[in-house]
Amino acid sequence: MPKSTSSRPPSSRKPLIYGAGVVIAAALLGFVSYRATAPDHSASSSSSSSVADATADPDAGVYPELAKLARRDAGDKLAQGRVDAPVVLIEYADFKCGYCGKFARDTEPALVKKYVDNGTLRIEWRNFPIFGAESEAAARAAWAAGQQGRFWQFHRAAYAEGVEEQGFGKDRLKALAQQAGVADLDRFARDADSSAASAAVGKDQEQGYGIGATSTPSFLINGRPIAGAQPMETFTLAIEEAAEKARNTEDAKGGKDAGGSAK
Incomplete structure (x- = not known):
C-alpha cells in the first residue's frame, strides 16, 4: 500500500480528541484502511470488513462524535445533496489516489442517482x-474550482480514466479547470495559490488525520467509518441502515411531541 508522503510535519497529525469511543473508531479505520487498500485484497473480503460492524443493529460501529463532523452548511461548495438529508457521507480523498478514482467513477455516480437525487444522502x-x-x-x-461553483465538474475531470498518470502540474490543473467549465481562469489561478485555499485544505487534512485515516479514500456515514473503494453493496448497506x-x-421524536401536546 502506498504510504502518505504529505509535507505536513508529523506534529500536525496528532489525533483530535473526540471521546474515548472515537479512539477505538480511529484505530479501526486505520486498520481497515490498510486492509481495504491492499492491492491483493479481494472485493468480497473487503466488503465484509470495511464497515465497522454493519449489522442488523443500526448502532453497531457508529460513533456519535464522528457523526457531528458533518457540516451541513448550505454554502459548502464542496458538497452535494440536501442540507437536511437524513444521511451524510463524508469522503476524505486525494486526487492522486487510484482507489479514490475508482470510487469516483464506479460507485459515487450510482450513489448520487440512488440516494442524493431522492434527498436521502448528502455527500x-x-x-x-x-x-x-x-x-x-x-x-x-x-x-x-469550487469557488466558482465547478467543484464537482473538476472532480469528475480530475478522476477521469488515465488523468492521474498525467500528473497535476500547474498547466495541467488549469486545463482541467477549463475542461470543468471554470469561467474565470485567472481568478482560478489566484484562488488556487491563495492562503484561503491552503487553510481550507489544511483544515480538511487535519480532520482526516484526527479520525485516524491513514490512506484514501476513507469515509464516514453518519458516524460509521468505512475505508477503501468498497463495492456498491457496502455503501448501500451502511446508507440504508443510517436512513432507517x-x-x-x-x-x-414525533410520537413524544404528540404525546406531550396531548396532555
Whole structure:
C-alpha cells in the first residue's frame, strides 16, 4: 500500500480528541484502511470488513462524535445533496489516489442517482492530500474550482480514466479547470495559490488525520467509518441502515411531541 508522503510535519497529525469511543473508531479505520487498500485484497473480503460492524443493529460501529463532523452548511461548495438529508457521507480523498478514482467513477455516480437525487444522502468532500506536493496542488485547485461553483465538474475531470498518470502540474490543473467549465481562469489561478485555499485544505487534512485515516479514500456515514473503494453493496448497506435509524429517531421524536401536546 502506498504510504502518505504529505509535507505536513508529523506534529500536525496528532489525533483530535473526540471521546474515548472515537479512539477505538480511529484505530479501526486505520486498520481497515490498510486492509481495504491492499492491492491483493479481494472485493468480497473487503466488503465484509470495511464497515465497522454493519449489522442488523443500526448502532453497531457508529460513533456519535464522528457523526457531528458533518457540516451541513448550505454554502459548502464542496458538497452535494440536501442540507437536511437524513444521511451524510463524508469522503476524505486525494486526487492522486487510484482507489479514490475508482470510487469516483464506479460507485459515487450510482450513489448520487440512488440516494442524493431522492434527498436521502448528502455527500461532503474533504480534501485529504497525502501523496505529496502534487496532491496538495490538486486539492487547492479543486477548492478554487469550487469557488466558482465547478467543484464537482473538476472532480469528475480530475478522476477521469488515465488523468492521474498525467500528473497535476500547474498547466495541467488549469486545463482541467477549463475542461470543468471554470469561467474565470485567472481568478482560478489566484484562488488556487491563495492562503484561503491552503487553510481550507489544511483544515480538511487535519480532520482526516484526527479520525485516524491513514490512506484514501476513507469515509464516514453518519458516524460509521468505512475505508477503501468498497463495492456498491457496502455503501448501500451502511446508507440504508443510517436512513432507517434516522427515520426511527424522527418517528420516536414525533410520537413524544404528540404525546406531550396531548396532555
